[in-house]
Amino acid sequence: xxxxTLIPKIGVVTDIRVDTPDVKTFxxxxxxxxxVFEHIPGQCAMLSIPGVGEGMFSITSSPTNTExxxxxxxxxxxxxSWLHMMxxxxxxxxxxxxxxxxxxxxxxxxxxxxxxxxxxxxxPLRSVINYVRDKKENYGSVHIIYGSRSADDLVDYQEIxxxxxxxxxxxxxxxxxxxxxxxxxxxxxIPSFVEELKPDLSRTVLICGPxxxxxxxxxGLKKMGFEESQVYTxxxxxxxxxxxxxxxxxxGNKYVCKDGPVFRFDQLDELPNEY
Amino acid sequence: xxxxxxxxLDELFAAIAASKSLYLPVDTEKGAKYTAWTEGAKLSEATNxxxxxxxxxxxxxEDMASFKVEGKKIEVIDTRKEAEDFVVFGVRACxxxxxxxxxxxxxxxxxxxxxxxxxxxGVVMTLACSRPTETCxxxxxxxxxxxxxxxxxxxxxxxxxxxKANTEKGQALLDSLSMLEDAEDTAADAVKAATRxxxxxxxxxxxxTDAFGGDKLSALxxxxxxxxxxxxxxxxxxxxxxxxxxxxxDIRDYDTGHxxxxxRCWDSCMxxxxxxxxxxxxRTTQMQRFRQRFMHKLVYYPANNNGxxxxxxxxxxxxxxxxxxxxxxxxxxxxx
Numbered sequence: 001x002x003x004x005t006l007i008p009k010i011g012v013v014t015d016i017r018v019d020t021p022d023v024k025t026f027x028x029x030x031x032x033x034x035x036v037f038e039h040i041p042g043q044c045a046m047l048s049i050p051g052v053g054e055g056m057f058s059i060t061s062s063p064t065n066t067e068x069x070x071x072x073x074x075x076x077x078x079x080x081s082w083l084h085m086m087x088x089x090x091x092x093x094x095x096x097x098x099x100x101x102x103x104x105x106x107x108x109x110x111x112x113x114x115x116x117x118x119x120x121x122x123x124p125l126r127s128v129i130n131y132v133r134d135k136k137e138n139y140g141s142v143h144i145i146y147g148s149r150s151a152d153d154l155v156d157y158q159e160i161x162x163x164x165x166x167x168x169x170x171x172x173x174x175x176x177x178x179x180x181x182x183x184x185x186x187x188x189x190i191p192s193f194v195e196e197l198k199p200d201l202s203r204t205v206l207i208c209g210p211x212x213x214x215x216x217x218x219x220g221l222k223k224m225g226f227e228e229s230q231v232y233t234x235x236x237x238x239x240x241x242x243x244x245x246x247x248x249x250x251x252g253n254k255y256v257c258k259d260g261p262v263f264r265f266d267q268l269d270e271l272p273n274e275y
Numbered sequence: 276x277x278x279x280x281x282x283x284l285d286e287l288f289a290a291i292a293a294s295k296s297l298y299l300p301v302d303t304e305k306g307a308k309y310t311a312w313t314e315g316a317k318l319s320e321a322t323n324x325x326x327x328x329x330x331x332x333x334x335x336x337e338d339m340a341s342f343k344v345e346g347k348k349i350e351v352i353d354t355r356k357e358a359e360d361f362v363v364f365g366v367r368a369c370x371x372x373x374x375x376x377x378x379x380x381x382x383x384x385x386x387x388x389x390x391x392x393x394x395x396x397g398v399v400m401t402l403a404c405s406r407p408t409e410t411c412x413x414x415x416x417x418x419x420x421x422x423x424x425x426x427x428x429x430x431x432x433x434x435x436x437x438x439k440a441n442t443e444k445g446q447a448l449l450d451s452l453s454m455l456e457d458a459e460d461t462a463a464d465a466v467k468a469a470t471r472x473x474x475x476x477x478x479x480x481x482x483x484t485d486a487f488g489g490d491k492l493s494a495l496x497x498x499x500x501x502x503x504x505x506x507x508x509x510x511x512x513x514x515x516x517x518x519x520x521x522x523x524x525d526i527r528d529y530d531t532g533h534x535x536x537x538x539r540c541w542d543s544c545m546x547x548x549x550x551x552x553x554x555x556x557x558r559t560t561q562m563q564r565f566r567q568r569f570m571h572k573l574v575y576y577p578a579n580n581n582g583x584x585x586x587x588x589x590x591x592x593x594x595x596x597x598x599x600x601x602x603x604x605x606x607x608x609x610x611x
Contacts, residue, residue, distance in 0.1 A: 004387075010350075
């Protein structure tokens, strides 16, 4: 029989990091202790617990990590609740990589980059951020604007403090929605924070977060003078096959699983507003 | 071209069934249905079967894999088997075209091995229509009811069945049937002309597709007519079920008590949970779901497939919809 992508491989969970009250980051390798497959930043994998279900998750680790893959997963449904109950050593099924990924080897090369993330929206962008940091000779400077509901909901907080903020090529601005004891950083929603920060108009923007945050942030960026063609986002819709055949993650004639999940806003403009 | 007397059809079917499973439309209380041939089975005279022929390659339910779960360990069991050789006889031109449409979904990279195995092992013997009816509109989608595709095309004349191979697979099957006699290549011309003459007179034959296609996306999506068109849709999914080109599926797990079976089954974009995510739903109203089904066939599919429409005009949705909604009404309303 020919190879069948719908039949998954086994992944072993080798580490579980509790990021926030509802986000955990899972480290996954194959049965042989090596990475199950290689990927491009922004690509995704189908993870499943047999008997519970299968779902698409962005790979949050960078391809430059040669040892393992990581998935930051928010507990918000049936499968993710099961995943959150896992202990180290648990096996899951994994298949991929799926989707187009961010154009790190073409359009993003040589560019100054601006990452804007809200909440768990940092997960797919973290892959690009660490990729760009590891290959800094190929990219310009990096500006990261990241916000969350509260200080406790910032994903990858330790990595942000220890590594990103320590990187001289990277500027990090954090915000939380409401004032909180012990937080002396910025307080306020991301769209207005971005406008306050007046990011450099020459930057290529990568944005991911809740739909409402994306909408208002994009409006603000356009008002500042950014073109839609310099802003990328990554989408998430219901998926079953992950290869453009089961028919449910389409926006117009594009399938998010294979034509996306990364789209430029000028490309999204040509599609029906049904996402 | 080959031929055999209609009185010897049983002999032909028996010869095919001797080496491969043979399926053909047989009349039942609920209309014509593809049935495994057994001695004495009579080929239906119906214009078409109630259900389409897609089941042969894309069955309603099929197993994908199994899992053994023990503590923290999982074992993946590849339960796939190469399909067995089979022949399906009596497929109409519309359904034959639907296979091409399914192919361009399932046989493009990455190839769906379940579907591919059945396609490789199945021989499609089509039968030209002799009595197209008022619910037929294949002509609108460029299909000639008198010249069906498939591995072997067949025509029924007054006294014979004419057979012509179109593929190597079809030729091999014809070569193995020693009871066939040679016939003139023009032998089917008279019945073809008769069929085309009926098609010309059918009320829906001149249905226009000009208003549709991949380049009409935003105008059609934003039409204000979807609301009234979809108002009485019950979301039963019958149209999807009988449609030869509807190919959306669901993947589900089933705990057998001894392990987990992963299977796929037909799904419908008409259902409210089709796009339901933990974080919300992209199509919350029946209008959006209704629109998706017709936009897919008339706009999205052609946009991705060089203008080929995702409908073959078989008319099954017309006969099956409990509220008498169908693609023809949709097309005429959107266009007008």
